[in-house]
Amino acid sequence: MTWLITGGAGYIGAHVTRAMLKAGERVVLLDDFSSGVAERLRRIEDENGAGGEAGNGSAGGNLTLVRGSVLDRALLDRTLTEHGVDGVVHLAAKKQVGESVEEPLLYYRENVHGLTVLLEACVAADVHRFVLSSSAAVYGMPDVDLVTEDTPCVPMNPYGETKLTGEWLVRATARAHGIDTACLRYFNVAGAAHPELSDTGVFNIVPMFFDALTRGQAPRIFGDDYATPDGTCVRDYIHVEDLAEAHVAAARRLDGPLPDGTGGDLTVNIGTGKGVSVREMADLVAEVTGKREPAAEVHPRRAGDPARVVASAELAAKELGWTARHDVRAMVASAWEGWLLRHPEAE
Numbered sequence: 341m342t343w344l345i346t347g348g349a350g351y352i353g354a355h356v357t358r359a360m361l362k363a364g365e366r367v368v369l370l371d372d373f374s375s376g377v378a379e380r381l382r383r384i385e386d387e388n389g390a391g392g393e394a395g396n397g398s399a400g401g402n403l404t405l406v407r408g409s410v411l412d413r414a415l416l417d418r419t420l421t422e423h424g425v426d427g428v429v430h431l432a433a434k435k436q437v438g439e440s441v442e443e444p445l446l447y448y449r450e451n452v453h454g455l456t457v458l459l460e461a462c463v464a465a466d467v468h469r470f471v472l473s474s475s476a477a478v479y480g481m482p483d484v485d486l487v488t489e490d491t492p493c494v495p496m497n498p499y500g501e502t503k504l505t506g507e508w509l510v511r512a513t514a515r516a517h518g519i520d521t522a523c524l525r526y527f528n529v530a531g532a533a534h535p536e537l538s539d540t541g542v543f544n545i546v547p548m549f550f551d552a553l554t555r556g557q558a559p560r561i562f563g564d565d566y567a568t569p570d571g572t573c574v575r576d577y578i579h580v581e582d583l584a585e586a587h588v589a590a591a592r593r594l595d596g597p598l599p600d601g602t603g604g605d606l607t608v609n610i611g612t613g614k615g616v617s618v619r620e621m622a623d624l625v626a627e628v629t630g631k632r633e634p635a636a637e638v639h640p641r642r643a644g645d646p647a648r649v650v651a652s653a654e655l656a657a658k659e660l661g662w663t664a665r666h667d668v669r670a671m672v673a674s675a676w677e678g679w680l681l682r683h684p685e686a687e
Contacts, residue, residue: 342366343591344425346410346458347432349376351539352473352529352580356429357403358384358537359584360591366402368423370416371432372409375541381405383536410454416461427469427594428462429587430455433502436543437477440499451502452509459513469594469604470510471587472523476576476609478504479525481646488652489525489607496644507607520604522590527576527611527651529583531671537580538678545575545618546672549625549636550679554686558634559625561618563641566648574615574648579666579674586610589660611651612664621668628672629686 343360347353348369353376360367361384369381381403388401404423408415410432419425433451434440440447455472462470477500478493495501507523514521530546532538542551549559564571594604622636657663680686 341426341591341595342368342424344368344370344419344423344428346370346428346430347376347473349373349378349381350431351537351541352526352583353431354380354384354537355533355580355584356431356587358387358533359581359588360429361388361402363588363592364402365588365591368404368406368419368425370406370408370410370419373407377540380537383534410458411450413457413461416458417464420461420465420467425465425467427471427591428458428467429471429473429591430458431473433473435475435499437497437499440497440502444498447498447502451499452505455506455509459509462519463513463517468519469591470514470519470521471590471594472506472510472521474507474523474525474607475500475503476525476527476611476649476651478507479649481644482649483646485648486613486650486652487609489609489655511605514605520594522594522604522606522608524586524590525607525609525651526583527578527609527649529580530577530668531579531581531666531674532678533581533584533674535674535678535681538675538681539580540682545621546625546675547679549622550629550676550683550686553625553629553631553634554679554683556634558637559622561622561636561638562645564619564638565641568617568647570617570619572618573645574617574650576611576614576650577616577621577668577671578611578664579671582664582666583610586656586660586662589662593660606659608656608659609651609653610656611653613651613653615648615650616668621672624668624672628669628676
């Protein structure tokens with residue numbers, strides 16, 4: 341099969357592209373490189389025996405790159421038709437919570453309107469498989485021990501709103517046009533399959549801790565008076581390589597009719613089902629990096645931080661036959677290798 345992967349040069353997108361190629365799928369990668377990194381594609385091409393500078397229309401074995409945006413309907417029409425695309429994995433989106441609060445119109449345009457244009461193109465091209473990158477941000481501040489797919493969705497920021505709206509849009513389009521769909525709600529993503537594929541941003545807890553230690557500053561812990569074992573917030577961390585494998589599992593799940601003759605209409609959490617506290621993560625980062633000084637400092641709580649957000653991963657195991665394989669140490673260690681590649685001064 342041929343899969344269009346939007347945002348395939350991004351941190352998560354590159355790992356999904358790599359996993360799909362390893363699974364023997366043909367991939368058409370669409371990215372406007374507003375945040376995607378060409379170095380990641382070179383690594384993937386090298387693994388697949390291609391190599392060379394990635395350029396518009398370049399192909400390496402089963403990988404073809406198309407430079408452009410999901411907002412460009414004409415480009416989407418050409419891409420879906422010319423490459424005989426059978427299914428779409430949609431990852432291209434804005435994803436910073438703080439930025440979404442400051443620029444909600446940008447987030448709704450990119451995340452909702454962009455998805456609308458892409459779905460219109462899929463309907464026109466008769467594409468009947470669609471995997472959506474969603475987020476645990478759709479749940480907001482769930483007051484439960486484990487977050488199941490039935491936990492009420494009450495997003496607290498425009499980013500989470502756009503992800504939930506995207507799920508609604510995908511399901512409605514699927515019902516109207518006979519598309520099999522899977523909406524994957526990611527929890528906290530970390531790690532890297534290779535240093536070249538690592539996260540280049542400093543927005544999530546692991547790179548934020550790396551950044552502070554590299555600058556000789558104390559990592560910050562926001563609040564230590566929550567109702568958790570050590571008083572700090574607890575989260576579910578998923579290795580990006582495991583997350584990528586979940587996309588392969590979802591794609592395979594949508595490849596043809598199910599045993600009961602029905603199509604796919606899935607919404608599943610992608611997490612480990614295990615909670616790690618911010619304090620535990622700070623200690624692990626110090627251990628892996630060897631940088632125990634300066635020690636993490638506690639600051640006042642941030643508004644809107646729930647005490648605990650941990651996934652129930654039972655439905656993913658049941659419906660996709662997928663479970664996470666990597667532990668938190670592997671996430672931190674692989675992320676640190678990627679950080680050192682881009683920040684050799686941190687050694």
